[in-house]
Amino acid sequence: MKKTQIITTVYEYDSIAELSKEDQLLVNEAKDAAHRSYAPYSKFNVGAALLLENGEIVQGNNQENSAYPSGLCAERVAVFYANAKYPDVPVKAIAITSRTNGSFLDAPVPPCGACRQVLLETENRYNHPIKVILCGEKKIQIIDNIKQLMPLYFDKDMLNE
Numbered sequence: 219m220k221k222t223q224i225i226t227t228v229y230e231y232d233s234i235a236e237l238s239k240e241d242q243l244l245v246n247e248a249k250d251a252a253h254r255s256y257a258p259y260s261k262f263n264v265g266a267a268l269l270l271e272n273g274e275i276v277q278g279n280n281q282e283n284s285a286y287p288s289g290l291c292a293e294r295v296a297v298f299y300a301n302a303k304y305p306d307v308p309v310k311a312i313a314i315t316s317r318t319n320g321s322f323l324d325a326p327v328p329p330c331g332a333c334r335q336v337l338l339e340t341e342n343r344y345n346h347p348i349k350v351i352l353c354g355e356k357k358i359q360i361i362d363n364i365k366q367l368m369p370l371y372f373d374k375d376m377l378n379e
Contacts, residue, residue, distance in 0.1 A: 224369045231358040237351075240269070241360075244313040245353045247275050252317050255279035255292065262318050264327070266292040268300050269311040271346070276300040293333035297340055308344035312337065313351040326352030326359050334368045341365070342373055 234242055244267050252265025257280055264280040278296025282289040293314060300309060316327040329337065329350075341348045347363035361367045 226366050226369055227362065228366075229360040231360070232356065234353070234358065237358065237360075241311070241313070241351055244269050244275065244311060245315065245351060245358075247277055248313040248315045248351075248353065249317075249322065251277035251279045251292065251296075252315055252322070256281045258282060259284065259286070262316065264292040264314065264316045266296040267313045268296045268309050270300060270304055271308045271310050272304065274300075274304060274307070276303070291330060291333050293329045294336050297336055301340065308346035309340055309348045310346070311349040311351060313353055315353040322353075322355050324354050324356040326354040326357060328352055328367070334364065335372070337364045338368060338371050338373065 231237060234245055237245065247267035248265040250265065251267060252263045255263040255265060257263050259282050266278045268276045270276065276296050276299055278292045278294070278299060280289065280292045281295060293312065296312070297309070314327065314329060316323050337348060341364045350361040350364065350367055352359040365371060
């Protein structure tokens with residue numbers, strides 16, 4: 219029996235200053251979006267910013283509701299808005315950041331499973347990798363694409379088997 223090892227590569231940085239200017243801009247846009255999130259129940263504010271292939275930046279933030287399942291995560295807000303406004307433009311990168319109690323978290327927070335699935339669908343839809351930038355104040359993680367973030371994924375090919 220052959221065993222295969224699945225490895226995900228995550229690049230870690232200590233400071234936003236170590237990132238490219240383009241990635242720094244995207245992180246700052248995500249932070250800006252987090253400040254405007256609607257999270258009166260959890261007090262956990264998440265901001266996301268997408269860099270599209272055409273150079274546009276689209277922001278999203280979490281939107282809570284007293285009936286919790288009715289809310290939506292920042293990543294999906296950004297992706298759905300981008301897909302609605304620019305339906306033919308691939309997403310190049312996404313930056314995600316989180317804050318609570320008035321300050322950004324030291325460690326990065328990855329997207330939930332539902333957001334990973336939506337990001338994977340978007341990556342597959344355009345056949346274009348989406349770089350993921352997870353930003354904390356003391357650590358930043360970069361993953362080359364969504365399939366690296368979620369190596370055991372479900373996609374449309376499984377529906378046809």
